[in-house]
Amino acid sequence: MNTVVVVDDHPAVIAGVRAWCALADPPIEVVASGTNVGVAWLSPGDQAQVVILDLQLDMAGPAYGDLKRLVDAGRQVVIYSMRADRETVLASLDIGAFTYLTKAEGQDHLVAAVHAAATNTPYTPPMLSGAFGTDDRPNRPRLSPRETEVLLEWFHCESKEMVARQLNLTVRRVNACLERVRIKYANVGRTAPTKAALVARAIQDGLIRADEL
Amino acid sequence: MTGSAERGLLRQGLRYALVMRLAVMAAASLVSLFVEPAPRPGVAVAVVLAINAWNAVYATAMARRAARVRRWLVPVDVLVVCGACLTQVWTAAPDVGADGMSWVLVMAEITIVSYPWQIGTAALAAVTAAVVPAYLVGAVIARPDEWLVSAPFQLWLVMEAALSWGLYKFVRRAARAADRQVERGELLRRDAAIAASRRVDEHEYLAALHDTASATLLMVGAGVVPGPRRWLADQAARDLDVISEPSVASHREVDLMGRLREVAGLTPLRVRLRGPDALSVPAVTAATLCHGTREALTNVVRHSGVAEADITASLDGDTVVVEVADAGRGFDAEHLPRHGYGVTRSLVERMRRVGGRAEVVSAPGQGCRVRMECPRTTRQFAADDTEVIGTAFQTGLGWAVVVMNLVILFLLDLPKLLTNLDTYRAVWPQVLAWGGFLAITAWAALVLRRGRQLGRWRWVLVAVVFALSALATESIPPEHRLGAVHWSEGDAGWTVALLLLDARAVVFVGVLLAQYAMTFGHAALAGDSAVSFAGLVNATVIVLGYQLAVGLIAAVLRGLAASSAKVARAEEELRTAEAVAEQLHRDRMERYAGLADTTVPLLRGLASGALDPGDEGVRQRCAVEAAKMRRLFAEDTTAPDQLLHELRACIELAERNGISVSFAECGVRPEIPRVARRTLTEPAVAALATARGRVRLTVSGSDGSVTVSVVADCPPHLVPEPNTDGVRTSTLVDGDRVWVQATWQGGR
Numbered sequence: 001m002n003t004v005v006v007v008d009d010h011p012a013v014i015a016g017v018r019a020w021c022a023l024a025d026p027p028i029e030v031v032a033s034g035t036n037v038g039v040a041w042l043s044p045g046d047q048a049q050v051v052i053l054d055l056q057l058d059m060a061g062p063a064y065g066d067l068k069r070l071v072d073a074g075r076q077v078v079i080y081s082m083r084a085d086r087e088t089v090l091a092s093l094d095i096g097a098f099t100y101l102t103k104a105e106g107q108d109h110l111v112a113a114v115h116a117a118a119t120n121t122p123y124t125p126p127m128l129s130g131a132f133g134t135d136d137r138p139n140r141p142r143l144s145p146r147e148t149e150v151l152l153e154w155f156h157c158e159s160k161e162m163v164a165r166q167l168n169l170t171v172r173r174v175n176a177c178l179e180r181v182r183i184k185y186a187n188v189g190r191t192a193p194t195k196a197a198l199v200a201r202a203i204q205d206g207l208i209r210a211d212e213l
Numbered sequence: 214m215t216g217s218a219e220r221g222l223l224r225q226g227l228r229y230a231l232v233m234r235l236a237v238m239a240a241a242s243l244v245s246l247f248v249e250p251a252p253r254p255g256v257a258v259a260v261v262l263a264i265n266a267w268n269a270v271y272a273t274a275m276a277r278r279a280a281r282v283r284r285w286l287v288p289v290d291v292l293v294v295c296g297a298c299l300t301q302v303w304t305a306a307p308d309v310g311a312d313g314m315s316w317v318l319v320m321a322e323i324t325i326v327s328y329p330w331q332i333g334t335a336a337l338a339a340v341t342a343a344v345v346p347a348y349l350v351g352a353v354i355a356r357p358d359e360w361l362v363s364a365p366f367q368l369w370l371v372m373e374a375a376l377s378w379g380l381y382k383f384v385r386r387a388a389r390a391a392d393r394q395v396e397r398g399e400l401l402r403r404d405a406a407i408a409a410s411r412r413v414d415e416h417e418y419l420a421a422l423h424d425t426a427s428a429t430l431l432m433v434g435a436g437v438v439p440g441p442r443r444w445l446a447d448q449a450a451r452d453l454d455v456i457s458e459p460s461v462a463s464h465r466e467v468d469l470m471g472r473l474r475e476v477a478g479l480t481p482l483r484v485r486l487r488g489p490d491a492l493s494v495p496a497v498t499a500a501t502l503c504h505g506t507r508e509a510l511t512n513v514v515r516h517s518g519v520a521e522a523d524i525t526a527s528l529d530g531d532t533v534v535v536e537v538a539d540a541g542r543g544f545d546a547e548h549l550p551r552h553g554y555g556v557t558r559s560l561v562e563r564m565r566r567v568g569g570r571a572e573v574v575s576a577p578g579q580g581c582r583v584r585m586e587c588p589r590t591t592r593q594f595a596a597d598d599t600e601v602i603g604t605a606f607q608t609g610l611g612w613a614v615v616v617m618n619l620v621i622l623f624l625l626d627l628p629k630l631l632t633n634l635d636t637y638r639a640v641w642p643q644v645l646a647w648g649g650f651l652a653i654t655a656w657a658a659l660v661l662r663r664g665r666q667l668g669r670w671r672w673v674l675v676a677v678v679f680a681l682s683a684l685a686t687e688s689i690p691p692e693h694r695l696g697a698v699h700w701s702e703g704d705a706g707w708t709v710a711l712l713l714l715d716a717r718a719v720v721f722v723g724v725l726l727a728q729y730a731m732t733f734g735h736a737a738l739a740g741d742s743a744v745s746f747a748g749l750v751n752a753t754v755i756v757l758g759y760q761l762a763v764g765l766i767a768a769v770l771r772g773l774a775a776s777s778a779k780v781a782r783a784e785e786e787l788r789t790a791e792a793v794a795e796q797l798h799r800d801r802m803e804r805y806a807g808l809a810d811t812t813v814p815l816l817r818g819l820a821s822g823a824l825d826p827g828d829e830g831v832r833q834r835c836a837v838e839a840a841k842m843r844r845l846f847a848e849d850t851t852a853p854d855q856l857l858h859e860l861r862a863c864i865e866l867a868e869r870n871g872i873s874v875s876f877a878e879c880g881v882r883p884e885i886p887r888v889a890r891r892t893l894t895e896p897a898v899a900a901l902a903t904a905r906g907r908v909r910l911t912v913s914g915s916d917g918s919v920t921v922s923v924v925a926d927c928p929p930h931l932v933p934e935p936n937t938d939g940v941r942t943s944t945l946v947d948g949d950r951v952w953v954q955a956t957w958q959g960g961r
Contacts, residue, residue, distance in 0.1 A: 084879075086880065130877065130911070130913055131879055133880075133913070134879050134881070134913055134914065134915040136881065152913055152915070152920070155877070155879065155911060155913060156913065156920065156922035156924075156952075156954060157924050157952050158924065159924070159950075162924070162945060162947050162950070162952055165945060165947065166945050166952070
C-alpha cells in the first residue's frame with residue numbers, strides 16, 4: 001500500500017485528502033499529517049513514500065527551503081497549493097518537486113499523482129501543463145511545437161480524449177508527449193536525486209532516448 | 214474670427230472717441246466764442262454753431278456704423294474741418310500764445326486724435342495729410358507775420374495723430390491677445406467638457422441598459438416568464454425606446470412630475486405619487502431620477518411581495534429629493550453584496566455621477582425606502598475670463614501710455630527745454646524734473662514688462678511728480694509760466710496718468726486735476742503769466758482732455774473686460790453644448806448600431822409577440838444577450854486586467870445561475886484591443902450563459918497570442934464561432950461536451 005504524509009496548515013484540507021486516500025483504488029495510507037513540515041521528518045511521517053506539501057504554510061512566502069531539504073533527502077514531494085502562478089509552479093519543479101497541483105485540481109488529480117509519485121512515473125496535471133506550455137524563461141528545455149501544443153490543449157480542456165481528437169492523435173501519444181516534457185524539465189536546472197531518478201527511469205522504460213536530452 | 218474682447222473694444226472705442234470729440238470741440242469753441250472776441254464775430258458764431266451741429270450729425274451717423282453712410286461721411290467731415298481751418302482768419306482770436314493754441318487748433322487736434330477709432334491706417338494718413346496743411350495755410354492767412362514761430366508747434370498735430378494711432382494699436386493688440394488666450398482656454402475646457410460628458414453619458418447609457426434591456430433579457434433567460442405576457446411585451450417595447458433614445462445631456466429643463474407619473478404608470482404596482490403639481494429640473498437630472506425610480510419600483514415588484522408603492526418628490530432648497538417607499542418584506546441593507554450590479558451599483562453610483570446621492574433604508578419586515586437626492590443646477594464648464602481680458606487690456610494701455618510719455622518727453626518737452634535754457638531762473642530744476650519724469654516712466658515700463666502691479670510705490674512716485682512739477686514751475690520766471698517755456702505744465706500729467714492707470718476713475722481724475730490746480734495756483738499766485746485765459750482753456754482742454762480720456766479708457770476697459778468675458782462665456786457655453794451634443798449623438802448611434810443585430814431584434818420580437826419567452830431557444834438567446842451586456846457593464850478601462858475582469862463578471866452571473874465554473878489562466882498576455890477582446894470572449898460568454906453543470910474556462914497567453922477556451926454542456930448552435938478581428942475559433946463536440954477555443958494572435 002502506498003503511504004503519504006500530509007503537511008497543510010488547514011485541517012479541512014487534511015480531512016479532504018484523508019477521505020480521497022481512503023476511497024482510492026488501490027487505497028493510500030496517510031501515515032501522518034500536521035500543520036508543520038516537521039511531521040514529514042519525524043516517525044512515522046519519515047517513512048511515508050510521498051509527501052503532500054502545502055507550499056504556503058505561513059505568511060513568509062512559498063516554503064522553498066522546506067521543499068529543497070525534503071527533495072535533497074530523496075523524498076517524493078507532491079506540491080498541493082493555493083498558488084497557481086507560473087513562477088511558483090516552475091520554481092517548485094526546478095527545485096525537484098515531483099509534481100504540482102493547485103487546490104482546485106485536488107479532487108481530480110491528487111490520488112493519481114500520489115500513485116504516480118510512488119512508482120516514479122511522470123504526472124502532469126493541467127495547471128502544471130499550462131505553466132510548461134507558456135514557459136518563456138531563458139533556461140527552459142527545448143520543446144517541439146507538437147509538445148507545446150499538447151501541453152496547452154491539455155491545460156485548456158482537461159480531457160485527454162478531447163485533446164487527442166482535437167490534434168488527431170491517440171491518447172497514448174498525448175500521454176507520451178506529456179511524459180517526455182516532464183522528463184525534459186527534470187533534466188534542466190538544479191540537480192536533485194528525485195529528478196535524476198525520474199530521468200533514469202524514463203530512459204530505462206524507453207520513454208526517451210539519452211541523446212534526445 | 215474676431216473675439217469678444219476685440220469686438221467689444223472696437224464698439225466702445227468708437228463710441229468714446231465720438232463723445233470725446235463732441236465734448237472737447239464744443240467746450241473749446243464755445244469758450245472762445247464767449248471769452249475771446251473774434252475778428253468777425255458774426256461769421257465766428259455761424260461757423261461755431263455749424264461745426265457743432267455737423268459734429269452731432271456726424272457722431273450719430275457714425276455710431277450707427279452703416280458702411281454705406283460712412284463712405285461719404287468721413288470725406289465730408291474732412292472737408293468741413295479743412296474749411297474751418299482755412300477760415301480761422303475770421304473765427305479765431307489773433308493774439309494767441311506762441312504755440313498758437315486757438316479753438317481751431319483744438320478742433321483739428323481732436324478730429325485727428327479720434328480718427329484711429331473710426332477709420333483705417335491708410336485713411337488716417339490721408340486725412341492727416343489733408344487737415345495739417347489746411348491748418349497751416351489757414352494759420353498763414355490769419356497771422357502772416359507770426360506763422361514761422363508757431364509752425365513747429367502746429368506740426369505737433371502729426372505727432373498727435375501718430376500717438377493716438379499707437380494707443381489704438383496697442384489696446385487692440387491687447388484685446389486680440391486676450392481673445393486668443395481665452396480661445397486657448399476654451400479649447401482645453403471644451404475637450405475636457407466633451408470627455409466628461411461622454412463619460413457621464415456612457416455611464417448613464419449603461420445604467421439605463423442595465424435597468425431595461427438587460428433586466429428583461431435576464432428575466433426571460435432565467436426562464437421566469439412561461440409564455441407570452443402582455444406586460445413583458447410592453448416592457449420590451451419600452452426597453453427599445455430607451456436604448457434608441459437620444460442622449461439626455463442637454464441643459465433643457467423638463468417637468469419631473471410628468472416624467473415620474475409616466476414611470477409610475479409602467480409598473481403593475483399601484484403607485485401613489487405625491488409632490489408639487491410641476492417641478493422643473495434639467496433633463497439630465499430628470500432622466501437620472503426617473504431611471505433610479507424605475508429601478509427602485511422594479512425591486513419592489515421583484516422582492517417586496519406587496520403590490521403598492523409610494524413616490525414622493527420634493528424640492529429641498531436647491532436639491533430635488535425623490536423617495537420610493539414600500540411596506541413589503543424588506544431586507545437587510547447592511548448585508549447586500551458589495552460588488553453586485555444591483556441596487557447599490559446602479560443607484561448609488563448613478564446619483565453620485567450627477568453630484569447627488571442615494572440611500573437605501575430597509576430591514577427585514579420593515580419595508581424599504583429608497584431616497585435619491587440631486588442638485589437642481591447642472592455643472593457649468595465655461596470659466597470666467599474677466600481677469601485674463603482685464604490684464605491684457607491693462608498691459609496694452611500701459612505700454613501705449615509709456616510710449617506716448619517717452620515721445621512727448623523727448624520730442625516735445627526736451628526741445629522746449631533746450632531752446633529756453635537762457636529763460637529759466639535756474640536750469641538744474643528743469644533738468645531734474647525732466648530726468649525724474651523719464652526715470653519714473655522707465656520704472657513703470659519695467660514693472661509692466663515683468664507683469665507685476667505698480668503697488669504702493671506709485672503714491673510715493675506721484676508725490677515725487679508733484680514735487681518735481683512745483684520745482685520746475687518755481688524756476689520759471691512768472692511772465693513765462695503756462696507758456697511754451699513751461700513744458701512741464703501739462704505734460705507732468707502724463708507721468709501721473711501712467712502711475713494711476715489702474716486706479717479707480719475717481720482717484721485718477723482727482724489726482725490729475727489736483728496736479729493741474731497746483732500748477733495753475735502756483736502761476737496765479739505770481740500774478741503774471743504767458744497766456745490769455747482762452748488760450749489756457751484751449752491748451753488745457755486738449756492736453757487734460759487727452760489725459761482724462763486715457764483714464765477713462767482704462768476704466769472703460771475694466772468694465773469691458775467683464776462684459777467681454779461674459780459674452781465669451783455665453784458663446785463658449787453654446788459652442789461647448791453643441792460640440793458635446795454632437796459627440797454624444799455620434800456615440801449613441803455607434804452604441805445602437807452595436808446592439809442592432811443582436812439585442813434589438815430580440816426585444817422587437819418580444820414586444821410584438823413574434824418570439825415566445827417560454828420557448829427554450831428564445832430563452833437561451835436572451836440569456837446569451839444578457840450575459841453579453843454583463844460583459845459590457847464590466848468594461849472598465851481602469852481595471853488592471855480587462856479580459857479577466859470581464860470574464861469574471863460573466864462567471865459571477867453563471868455561478869448565480871447554479872453553474873460550477875472551474876477557471877484557470879496561465880502565461881503572459883498582451884493588451885488586447887476592445888473590439889478583439891469582445892470577439893475573443895464571445896463563445897465563452899455564450900457558453901457560460903447557456904451551460905448546465907460544470908464549465909471549464911481557461912485563458913492562456915504565449916508568444917503574443919491569447920486563447921480563451923471553454924468546455925461546457927451547452928447547445929452547440931448557441932455558441933458562436935467568430936473568425937473576425939484577428940480571432941480564430943475552433944469547436945469540438947464530444948457527446949454533451951462542447952469545447953470552443955478562440956485565439957487572438959494580434960500581439961505578435
